[in-house]
Amino acid sequence: MNPGDMIGHRYKIIRSLGEGGMANVYLAYDTVLDRRVSVKVLRLDLRDDPNTKRRFRREAMSATKLNDPHIVGIFDTGEENGLQYMVMQYVQGTDLKAYIKAHYPIALPQVIDIMEQVLSAVEAAHAHGIIHRDLKPQNILIDENKNIKITDFGIAVAVSQNSLTQTNTLMGSVHYLSPEQARGSIATKKSDIYSLGIILYELLTGKVPFEGENAVSIAIKHFREEIPSVRSVNPHIPQPLENVVI
Missing domain, CATH: 1.10.510.10 (Transferase(Phosphotransferase) domain 1)
Known part of the structure; x- marks a missing residue:
C-alpha cells in the first residue's frame, strides 16, 4: 500500500507504521468520521494461506468482543482486492x-x-x-x-x-x-x-x-x-x- 491509496472507499493511507509476519500496519485517515486510524492489511504473499486468513479473522473476532479502555479497539473489517483488512484504533x-x-x-x-x-x-x-x-x-x-x-x-x-x-x-x-x-x-x-x-x-x-x-x-x-x-x-x-x- 502506498500513501494516498484508498481502502474500502473510506480509509486513505497516510504512511506505513510497521511490518509483521502476518500483516502490515498503516496509519490512515477515516474520511467518513474524520479521524486517524490504524489499518492492518494481510500480507500479499499470505492472502491464499487458509491458516493465516483464519488467524486474521480470529484476531478481529476476539478483539471485537472486548470493549475495554486498555485494549485496542477494532472499528471495521473488510476485504480489498482479495486482501483482508482490519481498521483499528490508532495509538500515538x-x-x-x-x-x-x-x-x-x-x-x-x-x-x-x-x-x-x-x-x-x-x-x-x-x-x-x-x-x-x-x-x-x-x-x-x-x-x-x-x-x-x-x-x-x-x-x-x-x-x-x-x-x-x-x-x-x-x-x-x-x-x-x-x-x-x-x-x-x-x-x-x-x-x-x-x-x-x-x-x-x-x-x-x-x-x-x-x-x-x-x-x-x-x-x-x-x-x-x-x-x-x-x-x-x-x-x-x-x-x-x-x-x-x-
Whole structure:
C-alpha cells in the first residue's frame, strides 16, 4: 500500500507504521468520521494461506468482543482486492519494549501503574473466555499520556476452542512463553499470567530472565530453571514486589 491509496472507499493511507509476519500496519485517515486510524492489511504473499486468513479473522473476532479502555479497539473489517483488512484504533506512542529500552530504570510507582493497566485488560479478556497467548511488551502499546493498550489478538483463542492450539508449535515470542506452551501443550489463562510475570520482570530489571542461542534453548530454561531474583539486579526493589514476580 502506498500513501494516498484508498481502502474500502473510506480509509486513505497516510504512511506505513510497521511490518509483521502476518500483516502490515498503516496509519490512515477515516474520511467518513474524520479521524486517524490504524489499518492492518494481510500480507500479499499470505492472502491464499487458509491458516493465516483464519488467524486474521480470529484476531478481529476476539478483539471485537472486548470493549475495554486498555485494549485496542477494532472499528471495521473488510476485504480489498482479495486482501483482508482490519481498521483499528490508532495509538500515538510506542510499544512497551521500546519504552523500557528508552526509559529504564523506570520508577517503581510507574511500573505498578503500567502493570495494573495491563492486568485490567487481560482480566477483561479472560472474563470473556479469551486467552491472548502472545503477551509480550511488543504487543503492549503506551501512548504519550502513559496509557496502556494491548493489541495483536492474532493467536488468541476462546477457552472453548482449544482445538485451535497447534501441538508442538511455539507460538508467540519464546522469551515470554509459558512452560506448557513451550512443551506444545494447550494454553490456559495461567499461561497468560506466566507471560505477565515475565513482562513485570523486564519492567523491573530492563531485561528478560532467560537468554539463549536459539528459541529451543530459551524454552528449555523456562521449564527447567528458577526465575532469577529481581532483587539481585536491583536490591531496592521491595521484597513483596519480587514475590509478585515469583
